[in-house]
């Protein structure tokens with residue numbers, strides 16, 4: 188049985204941002220945090236949040252005093268004002284993409300336009316949006332309701348962010364028949380669009396479509412409807428407890444997606460259970476391999492080996508005749524540094540609602556102390572080792588380590604952050620994770636060898652760019668693959684900023700840049716063919732992208748083994764080059 192798992196399944200960016208904010212608030216305020224309406228329509232996640240003293244309230248009277256958080260859907264402007272009159276601690280987690288719709292409605296209302304929202308009249312987001320038109324707007328669910336609308340002189344049409352393009356376009360087409368001027372602003376958000384496009388695509392490919400999500404989640408219900416409209420057989424479940432082998436009898440291809448309020452650990456549990464029904468899953472060799480890959484990835488040993496292999500390639504690109512005593516300490520520093528940073532950040536990023544990989548939050552807690560201790564041990568080793576290599580390596584490691592550790596720490600005071608779009612940590616910056624990981628790796632795998640081996644400036648810059656591009660590609664690939672479940676060093680990936688289509692364009696551009704760079708080594712520097720020997724690494728990156736495109740890139744630790752294989756290959760090609768050509 189073939190299993191297809193939607194890349195876009197699960198928490199959207201706005202929901203995760205609100206959840207993060209709620210969890211953060213519990214750590215820096217006394218007493219419970221109240222959210223104005225549930226943050227998410229998923230009872231399992233709400234239970235986890237209540238265990239963290241985060242409670243949902245439904246009315247102003249219940250939100251008297253204490254810390255209050257406005258959820259991603261947003262609220263009417265007068266509700267925010269009323270909340271602020273009742274409490275000094277009101278925080279607004281309205282999704283910026285919802286805020287964009289609120290602003291558009293307010294602006295067009297002020298210009299004297301009539302407004303129409305394509306959405307669900309009772310949905311919290313639409314209830315909030317109406318407030319920005321001073322209730323001078325019409326709400327239609329679909330094109331059949333347009334006939335009930337009056338004629339307009341000038342009208343602005345927007346969509347609830349989780350609506351679908353087809354409905355929006357059909358409504359706009361009908362409104363054109365009854366208005367002199369129509370300003371149509373398609374405000375369906377990019378994460379929703381990606382999610383729906385993928386659901387439709389999977390619905391055509393699978394015998395059975397499993398949609399994981401809360402029974403009260405409108406977003407999940409829309410995915411179920413979209414898949415059914417495409418003629419797919421759909422199974423809507425809230426938890427893995429609702430599925431059994433008989434539901435998959437005779438299925439050749441099963442697809443799994445999930446609503447924007449479904450945590451990744453729940454998706455993974457469902458996927459793991461479905462996988463266990465396929466005959467191949469009963470193979471002991473496969474089960475054993477899966478356990479071994481989980482262990483290697485979870486211990487951060489593989490990623491450390493990748494950093495060592497990349498450093499070897501960089502050292503030889505800098506100086507083809509560098510000796511083992513020159514190169515080995517640099518390789519060891521890079522390996523221990525990357526190990527420590529991944530272990531520490533993974534620990535700091537652990538979350539009550541996402542866990543790690545196929546582990547549930549509680550499952551992760553069983554391993555977190557051991558992983559943290561391993562990370563702290565690696566940190567101590569790398570500091571000692573770099574000090575032994577010299578003062579410069581020690582300073583580079585110290586500065587890089589400090590930046591790495593600060594990644595998740597709130598360095599900007601709350602009162603300033605309110606004027607900085609809520610940015611308090613490096614992690615809060617757009618695409619910060621991809622840039623931070625790439626920069627951190629580049630410092631220890633390339634910049635440090637460049638400084639220690641006294642590389643000429645042009646060669647040093649090219650080697651550093653090579654490492655940066657390769658690590659950035661890796662980070663972006665894992666970001667796209669894991670989408671909302673990025674468990675390594677934060678959630679802020681380029682994918683979240685530019686969406687799926689543009690991320691693919693970025694990947695193509697980066698792969699092209701890598702190829703040109705390796706070619707340039709030959710032209711400009713006359714390197715002894717190592718650069719050309721490294722070209723298979725670029726081919727391997729293309730191969731991983733192809734696997735991803737074909738949905739063959741696994742989501743679990745096996746996927747990380749494949750993606751980080753590019754570094755191992757770079758090291759291997761360097762060894763082969765050394766053996767045969769130098």
Ligand code: SF4
Nearest residue numbers: 199201282284348376
């Ligand atoms: S669905 Fe879109 S607009 Fe709504 S919270 Fe998620 S990212 Fe924001």
